[in-house]
Amino acid sequence: MTGSAPLRLRLDGDALTANWRWLAAKSGAAACGAAIKANGYGIGARGVLDRLAAAGCRDFFVTTWDEARALGSLPDGVSLSVLHGVRDEDMAEAMASRARPTLNTVEQVKRWKQAGGAPCDVMVDTGMNRLGLAVQDVADGLLDGLNIDTLMSHLASADEDVPQNERQRKAFTALAGQTGARRMSLANSAGICLGPDYHFDLTRPGLALYGGVPRREAVGHIAQVAHPEAQVIQRRRIGAGESVGYNATFTADRPMELAILNIGYADGYLRGFSNRGSAGGGRFPVIGRVSMDLIALCVDAEPGLGEGDWVPLDYDLPTASAQSGLAQYELLTVLGGRFERVWR
Ligand SMILES: *Cc1c(COP(=O)(O)O)cnc(C)c1O
Numbered sequence: 545m546t547g548s549a550p551l552r553l554r555l556d557g558d559a560l561t562a563n564w565r566w567l568a569a570k571s572g573a574a575a576c577g578a579a580i581k582a583n584g585y586g587i588g589a590r591g592v593l594d595r596l597a598a599a600g601c602r603d604f605f606v607t608t609w610d611e612a613r614a615l616g617s618l619p620d621g622v623s624l625s626v627l628h629g630v631r632d633e634d635m636a637e638a639m640a641s642r643a644r645p646t647l648n649t650v651e652q653v654k655r656w657k658q659a660g661g662a663p664c665d666v667m668v669d670t671g672m673n674r675l676g677l678a679v680q681d682v683a684d685g686l687l688d689g690l691n692i693d694t695l696m697s698h699l700a701s702a703d704e705d706v707p708q709n710e711r712q713r714k715a716f717t718a719l720a721g722q723t724g725a726r727r728m729s730l731a732n733s734a735g736i737c738l739g740p741d742y743h744f745d746l747t748r749p750g751l752a753l754y755g756g757v758p759r760r761e762a763v764g765h766i767a768q769v770a771h772p773e774a775q776v777i778q779r780r781r782i783g784a785g786e787s788v789g790y791n792a793t794f795t796a797d798r799p800m801e802l803a804i805l806n807i808g809y810a811d812g813y814l815r816g817f818s819n820r821g822s823a824g825g826g827r828f829p830v831i832g833r834v835s836m837d838l839i840a841l842c843v844d845a846e847p848g849l850g851e852g853d854w855v856p857l858d859y860d861l862p863t864a865s866a867q868s869g870l871a872q873y874e875l876l877t878v879l880g881g882r883f884e885r886v887w888r
Contacts, residue, residue, distance in 0.1 A: 549882065549883070549884040550774065550775040550777070550806040551772075551773075551774050551775070551806055551807055551811060551882050551883050551884065552772075552773050552854075552883060552884040552885070552886050553587075553770055553771065553772055553773075553879060553883040553884070553885045553886065554770075554771040554772075554773055554856075554886055554888060555587060555588070555591065555769060555770060555771075555885055555886060555887045555888070556767070556768070556769050556770075556771065556888065557591075557595050557887050557888065559755065559767035559768060559769045560592065560595055560596070560753060560754070560769050561595055561596070561598075561599045562767055563752055563753050563754075563755070563766050563767060563769065564576065564578065564596050564599055564601060564749075564753055565599065566762075566765045566766065567733070567736055567747065567749045567752055567753065568600075568601075570736050570737070571731075571736055571743050571747040572740050572743055573743070574731075574743035574744060574745055574746055574747050575602065575603060575727075575745065575746045575747070576601065576603075576736075576746075576747050576749065577601060577602070577603030577604060577605060577729075577746055577747065577748050577749070578592065578593075578596050578601050578603070578604050578605070578748075578749065578750070578753055579604075579605045579732070579748055579749065579750030579753075580592050580593055580604050580605065580606060580615075580750075581605060581606045581607040581611060581627065581750070582607065582611075582877050583611070583614075584754070585750060585751070585753075585754045585873070585876040585877055586770075586812075586876045586877045586878070586879040587754055587769065587770055587876065587879075587885070588885050588887075589606065589611065589614065589615055590614075590615055590616065591885070591887055592753070593615060593618075593619075593622070594619070595887075596753075597619045597622050601622075602621060602622055602623060603622075603623050603625070603694075603746055603748075604622060604623070604624050604625070605624075605625050605627055605646075605748055605750075606624065606625075606626055606627065606643075607626070607627050607628050608626065608628055609626055609630075609634045609637050609638060609641070609643075611626075612624060612626050612641060612643045613637070618642055618643075623644070623693070624642065624643040624644070625643065625644050625645075625646050625665045625693075625694065626638070626643050626644065626645050626646060627646045627667070627675075628646070628648070628675075629645045629646055629647050629648045629649065629652040629667075630645040630647070630652055630655055630656060632655065635655065635659060639659060639660075639662065644662075644663050644664050644665050644693060645664050645665070646664070646665040646666065646667050646696065647664050647665070647666050647667070647677075647690075648666075648667045648675045648676050648677065649677065650677070650681065650686065653666075653677070653686055653687065653690065656690070657689060657690065661689065661690065661691050662691065663691045663692070663693050664690060664691065664692060664693065665692065665693055665694040665695070665696060666687060666690070666692050666694075666695050666696065666723070666725065667696045667697065667698070668681075668682060668695065668696070668697045668716070668719060669697065669698075670697040670711075670712040670715040670716050671700065671708060671711055671712050671715060672698055672699070672700035672712070674698070674700075675698075676696075676697065676698070679715060679718070679719065682719055682722055682723060683722070687723045687724075690723075690724075692723055692724060692725040692726065693725065693726050693727065694725060694726065694727045694728070694729050694745075694746060695719060695723055695725035695727070695728050695729070696728075696729045696730070696748075697712065697715075697716045697730050698730075698732065699712055699730065699731065699732060699734070699735045699738075699742075700712070702731070702732060702733075702734035702735040702737075702738055702742075702758070702759075703734040703758050703759055709735075709738060709742075712730070713730065713741060713742055716728070716730050716744075726745075727744070727745035727746050728744040728745050728746070729744055729745060729746035729747065729748055730742055730743075730744050731743055731744070731747045731748065731749075732747075732748055732749060732750060732751070732758075733749040733750060733751045733752035733753075733756065733758040733762075734751075734758035734759050735747070736749060736752075737758060737759040737761040737762055738759075751872060751873055751876075752766050753769070754769050754770065754876055755767060755768040755769040755770060755860075755861050755876075756861050756862075756872040756873065756876070757861065757862045757872070758872075768859070768860050768861065770859065770876060770879065771856055771857075771859060772807065772811075772813070772856070772857040772859050772879070772883065773854050773855065773856045773857065774805040774806045774807035774839075774854070774855055774857065775805065775806045775852060775853070775854055775855075776803045776804065776805055776806075776849065776850060776851055776852060776853045776854075776855060777804050777805065777806055777838070777851065778803075778804045778851060779801065779802065779803050779804075779843070779849065779850050779851060780801075780802050780804070781799065781800070781801055781802070782796050782799065782800050782802060783796065783799050784796055784797060784798050784799060787832070788802065788831050788832035788840050789818075789831070789832025789833040789835065789840060790832070790833045790835060791833060792832075793818065793819060793832050793833050794819055794831050794832040794833075800831075800842055800844060801842065801843050801844050801847070802831060802840045802841065802842060802843065803828070803840070803841045803843040803849055803850075803853075803855065804838055804839070804840055805823075805838065805839050805840075805841060805855055806837070806838070807837075807838070807839055807857065808834055808835045808836045808837040808838050808839060809834050809835070809836055810836045810837055810880060810882070811837075811879070811880040811882050811883065812875075812878035812879040812880045813834060813839065813857065814834065814868060814870060814878065815833060815834045816867070816868030816869045816870055817830050817834050817839075817864075817867060817868050818830065818832065818833040818834045819831070819832065819833070820867045820868065821834075821839075821857070821858065821864070821867055821868065822841075822857075822858045822867075823841050823855050823856060823857045823858055824841075824845070824846070824855060824856060824858075825856075825858065826858060827845040827846065828841040828842060828843050828845065828846070828855065829841065829842050841855065859875070861875055861876070
């Protein structure tokens, strides 16, 4: 199971599955899918797909055909949607694939119709002004003749209590019955927490599957999935008045024991954790600046900790987000290629 990398991401499959089950229960009568784009938010899309499919998840979402291909063959009964739709150069692959494109533009709709009308999904923009067709395009009959599995829209501010949520919900509800779509889907992780009016037929959580807490309603129900652990390369003692790391941003006011760990900003442990992050459940504060490949921890609390020992970084997403100034999403997607990803 473990190779020789001095840096690993311990992945808790039970926590992943439990998070999905909570989101599925919260989704009520709606089916609960899973966004596994960006390599499963940095965790490993295939590992996530296998575990969630085994738990009963049937609907998965990736961004591009590259991501769809990288997943390999899909388990029976599993549906995959490619959120960015189809470019000309995707068409051959899309036609041969079991995955469906999510059509977002007038051009994409024309392209897919010309190719013969295989099942597709459609994204309608209801006020985020990011990706998707206009509500008016639907009213004008643009979608007539398409074989639509899921009609989607995406909430811009579901993690906040703002009138935009209700406006988007109303605009989306008004599309019901206008397209022949088999299903309607609006809610991401935060949207699930907004309640049954937002669930429609299918929900699409991402962040909360992976340990992110999108809104207060989810506090206490979402477990951490990704646990970074790094090995100690060196232990050292510094005296009062000595400084640590680039630009000497920390100066010791007393003698101190340090452990130097094999992790840095090149691994996604970004400089926002400088003098703010911690490890070992708060027992080992990060001292000085995060380097590209190294950090220093104060390990006064653990006299026995030495070269070659593994140290768990504190990476509970809401806490780490407050410490580092990074979004919970970013904390996951920045985790780099030098981590050995180990499921348990
Ligand atoms: C990423 C994404 C999701 C998942 O959103 P979370 O906030 O991570 O739950 C759902 N739908 C679409 C269209 C997305 O792009």
